[in-house]
Amino acid sequence: MTIVKNREDAEDVLQEAIGRVLARNRPLPSQDQVRMYLGRAIGNAALEFYNTRMRQRRKQLPIQEQLLRPAHVDGPDAAMEEHERRARKEYLLKILRRELRRLPEKQVQAIRLTLLDRRGLSIRDAGAANGIPYSTLRHRSRQGLKRMRRRLERALEARPAGDGGEIKGGRERAARPPRKS
Numbered sequence: 001m002t003i004v005k006n007r008e009d010a011e012d013v014l015q016e017a018i019g020r021v022l023a024r025n026r027p028l029p030s031q032d033q034v035r036m037y038l039g040r041a042i043g044n045a046a047l048e049f050y051n052t053r054m055r056q057r058r059k060q061l062p063i064q065e066q067l068l069r070p071a072h073v074d075g076p077d078a079a080m081e082e083h084e085r086r087a088r089k090e091y092l093l094k095i096l097r098r099e100l101r102r103l104p105e106k107q108v109q110a111i112r113l114t115l116l117d118r119r120g121l122s123i124r125d126a127g128a129a130n131g132i133p134y135s136t137l138r139h140r141s142r143q144g145l146k147r148m149r150r151r152l153e154r155a156l157e158a159r160p161a162g163d164g165g166e167i168k169g170g171r172e173r174a175a176r177p178p179r180k181s
Contacts, residue, residue, distance in 0.1 A: 003043070003046040003047060003049075003050050004046055004049055004050055004053075009049065009053075010046070012049070013042065013045045013046045013049050014042060014045075016045050016049075017038070017041040017042040017044070017045040017046075018038070018041075020041055020045065021037065021038055021041050044134075048122055048123070048124065051122075052122060095152060095155045095156075096148070096152070099147075099148050099151045099152060099155070100148065102151070103144050103147060103148065104144075106140050107140050107141070107143055107144030107147070108144065109130075109140070110132075110137050110138075110140035110141040110144055111141055111144045111145065111148075113126040113127070113130060113132075113137060113141075114126060114137065114138070114141040115141070123137055123138055123141070
């Protein structure tokens with residue numbers, strides 16, 4: 001109920017989770033382990049249901065609301081501000097690409113399957129299609145994202161925002177002064 005927010009969906013999630021546990025037919029030695037296993041299965045099914053519902057809602061929004069639009073400011077500084085925003089975005093994308101290349105291959109594969117190349121599949125379906133267990137794929141994806149977050153934070157702390165530096169070959173270089181026309 002806490003995750004899906006209504007009784008009918010919670011009942012559907014509970015039924016789905018129990019069906020998965022019964023289909024798995026895994027013997028557990030104690031009642032506590034059964035309770036823990038079932039609790040985890042219910043929690044996973046609820047999160048999966050919630051995420052699927054949120055993706056479906058986003059798809060129904062008009063395209064204008066789906067995309068983040070840059071703020072348009074009229075005035076003499078608007079072009080310069082837009083250029084700075086674009087430069088900042090390009091810098092962040094370069095850092096992301098560089099740090100993605102530094103991750104272990106299995107974590108990169110997990111991030112691609114769960115975030116970048118989803119093709120509308122849930123994590124469970126993406127894992128099944130590639131022969132990777134759901135929990136393994138989810139774990140690798142989370143670990144990769146944690147590493148990426150730490151490395152991004154370090155990279156951003158090392159360079160003040162908007163100084164115009166660029167990354168080449170994994171190293172930052174200071175920006176060249178603009179050419180005179």
